[in-house]
Amino acid sequence: MKKFHNISASYIISGFLVLGFILLPLSQLIFGSSLKEITETIMDKDVREAIIRSMACSGLAAIIAFAIGTPFAFLLARNNFRGKEILNSIIDLPIMIPHPVIGIALLSIAGRNHWIGQRLLDFGIRLMGTSTGIVAVLLFVGLPFYINAARDGFESVPERLEKAARTLGASRSQTFLRVTFPLAWKYLLTGMIMCMARALSEFGAVVIVAYHPMVAPVLMYERFTAYGLAYSRPVAIWLIFISLILFAALRLLSRGLRGNEA
Amino acid sequence: MITIENLNINLPNFSLDNINLQIDEGDFFTLLGPTGSGKSVLLETIAGLIPVSSGSIKINQNDVTRTVPEKRGLSIVYQDYALFPHLSVKDNITFGARYKNIGPVKADKKALELAEMLNISHLLDRTPRNLSGGEKQRASIARALLVDPAVLLLDEPLSALDPSFRQEVQDLLKSIHRETGITFVMVTHDFDEALYLATNGAIIQNGKLIRKGLIRDIFNTPGSEFVANFVGMTNIYKCSPENGCVRLGGMLLQCEKQISNEKCHIAFRPEEIILGNELNEQESPNTFEAIIKAITIGGFHARVALDYAGIEINTLVPRKLILNEALETGAKIKVAIPPQSIHLF
Numbered sequence: 001m002k003k004f005h006n007i008s009a010s011y012i013i014s015g016f017l018v019l020g021f022i023l024l025p026l027s028q029l030i031f032g033s034s035l036k037e038i039t040e041t042i043m044d045k046d047v048r049e050a051i052i053r054s055m056a057c058s059g060l061a062a063i064i065a066f067a068i069g070t071p072f073a074f075l076l077a078r079n080n081f082r083g084k085e086i087l088n089s090i091i092d093l094p095i096m097i098p099h100p101v102i103g104i105a106l107l108s109i110a111g112r113n114h115w116i117g118q119r120l121l122d123f124g125i126r127l128m129g130t131s132t133g134i135v136a137v138l139l140f141v142g143l144p145f146y147i148n149a150a151r152d153g154f155e156s157v158p159e160r161l162e163k164a165a166r167t168l169g170a171s172r173s174q175t176f177l178r179v180t181f182p183l184a185w186k187y188l189l190t191g192m193i194m195c196m197a198r199a200l201s202e203f204g205a206v207v208i209v210a211y212h213p214m215v216a217p218v219l220m221y222e223r224f225t226a227y228g229l230a231y232s233r234p235v236a237i238w239l240i241f242i243s244l245i246l247f248a249a250l251r252l253l254s255r256g257l258r259g260n261e262a
Numbered sequence: 263m264i265t266i267e268n269l270n271i272n273l274p275n276f277s278l279d280n281i282n283l284q285i286d287e288g289d290f291f292t293l294l295g296p297t298g299s300g301k302s303v304l305l306e307t308i309a310g311l312i313p314v315s316s317g318s319i320k321i322n323q324n325d326v327t328r329t330v331p332e333k334r335g336l337s338i339v340y341q342d343y344a345l346f347p348h349l350s351v352k353d354n355i356t357f358g359a360r361y362k363n364i365g366p367v368k369a370d371k372k373a374l375e376l377a378e379m380l381n382i383s384h385l386l387d388r389t390p391r392n393l394s395g396g397e398k399q400r401a402s403i404a405r406a407l408l409v410d411p412a413v414l415l416l417d418e419p420l421s422a423l424d425p426s427f428r429q430e431v432q433d434l435l436k437s438i439h440r441e442t443g444i445t446f447v448m449v450t451h452d453f454d455e456a457l458y459l460a461t462n463g464a465i466i467q468n469g470k471l472i473r474k475g476l477i478r479d480i481f482n483t484p485g486s487e488f489v490a491n492f493v494g495m496t497n498i499y500k501c502s503p504e505n506g507c508v509r510l511g512g513m514l515l516q517c518e519k520q521i522s523n524e525k526c527h528i529a530f531r532p533e534e535i536i537l538g539n540e541l542n543e544q545e546s547p548n549t550f551e552a553i554i555k556a557i558t559i560g561g562f563h564a565r566v567a568l569d570y571a572g573i574e575i576n577t578l579v580p581r582k583l584i585l586n587e588a589l590e591t592g593a594k595i596k597v598a599i600p601p602q603s604i605h606l607f
Binding site for chain 1: 338
């Protein structure tokens with residue numbers, strides 16, 4: 001308690017307000033359902049499938065974000081060029097625009113009336129009402145979180161380390177793999193966790209593109225509108241519980257690897 | 263060895279203009295200039311880390327202007343060491359081995375030899391974060407030497423070091439250069455370092471190469487106000503020739519060199535000015551009386567600022583002279599500027 005003596009009352013009030021605002025509704029959600037309701041919910045096949053689908057689609061979106069976003073994040077971190085700020089703003093666009101708009105926008109280019117949609121259909125790729133569509137939406141909303149974290153990570157690696165490696169004989173790609181990536185990976189992992197977390201919570205865009213097959217947030221919405229709060233709450237508890245375990249494990253893994261590195 | 267012809271670099275906020283330079287094999291060459299003058303840009307351009315806008319760079323007669331850094335046969339040592347923080351000191355030193363076809367056994371043997379030479383054998387298993395500045399710089403030099411570079415590029419290798427390590431690393435660089443015979447190109451803004459380490463050098467100002475040659479010649483005959491200032495000649499004045507002498511205020515100063523009839527600058531070093539109440543015009547030409555404006559005592563030396571008819575003259579004298587001559591602010595003192603110490607340009 002001695003530590004708190006020097007902390008101003010305004011900090012403490014602010015802390016209580018913030019934590020209270022986050023924890024009160026969540027604790028009400030968790031303690032508002034009985035153990036029996038929670039157990040019965042997880043025995044429901046639809047619930048299990050929706051949660052697994054949410055996890056799988058979000059995880060896949062994070063992996064795709066890593067694959068396609070890493071080189072672009074590196075470009076943004078290492079180069080100054082005209083229009084860079086505009087590019088950075090474009091990357092942040094999915095955070096700002098209303099989520100149903102994202103769903104509508106994706107459908108409008110992936111439909112039969114657009115040449116991109118026609119090409120995708122030629123290859124057998126359909127977004128409307130498919131898991132592919134869900135992954136596309138989740139990637140769209142999660143990508144800014146990955147790119148921003150990865151760019152910060154690459155910026156945190158002094159360019160001189162890369163320059164020194166180049167003069168020691170390493171090519172551009174060898175330098176990336178032996179110097180840049182090992183020093184920036186924890187930012188990339190954090191970016192993937194953020195991307196996945198954001199994707200996991202997405203509802204507004206998913207419901208436009210793919211009501212079915214159902215992901216957990218859509219299932220919760222359906223149970224809420226059809227049967228009321230008591231039926232949607234246990235699904236939410238399971239989603240929170242599984243997410244918490246998953247993200248805690250990833251954080252611990254990240255910390256463990258960092259410890260080995262030191 | 264290194265030939266730079268008509269080199270131009272255009273960066274967003276900086277440019278290097280028409281650089282022409284020849285660095286001989288085995289030379290210890292310094293690129294000198296104040297902060298922001300472009301010397302590090304030139305060094306990184308030689309390394310291939312900054313693209314050339316026009317002109318050419320040749321190393322051993324081979325045009326490397328468009329060659330990638332890893333194929334140039336150079337290595338670089340930075341002021342902030344640029345050691346890889348995620349690797350041990352040994353792994354740092356052997357980093358380049360695999361790209362230069364040096365097998366692991368040979369690389370380890372070489373790393374040990376270099377570590378012994380640089381006195382860091384006991385640090386090989388440590389990570390860079392636990393090393394002192396001097397140890398980091400030794401590890402960085404070992405890493406650069408392991409790949410057998412034709413040229414070792416040094417970007418202000420001493421400026422981040424504590425004074426206690428600076429002399430040590432300075433001596434080390436000198437002995438490595440002597441023992442290996444590798445061409446060294448060092449960037450520095452410290453003329454003392456250049457004078458101690460290098461044979462030849464060039465001075466860069468605002469992206470232009472304004473002087474090149476033997477370091478000692480640059481030191482002795484600066485040739486311009488900027489260079490004179492840069493090499494530590496704090497006394498620089500505009501003056502006019504008169505009867506074979508130069509007029510500085512109310513005084514005619516004799517010079518050793520022939521004076522043209524044009525207006526000129528004179529400069530003299532603070533440490534070459536003689537102070538003493540016993541001085542006389544017969545034995546010491548250019549003797550005059552000045553008033554002491556300020557005395558700043560350092561370690562073994564003292565800076566004495568003088569005023570001669572409104573002209574400020576800075577001198578550097580042994581500390582004991584202050585006591586022996588009982589010098590104090592406001593007192594008068596006789597001053598002699600030896601004719602051979604006066605540089606004209």
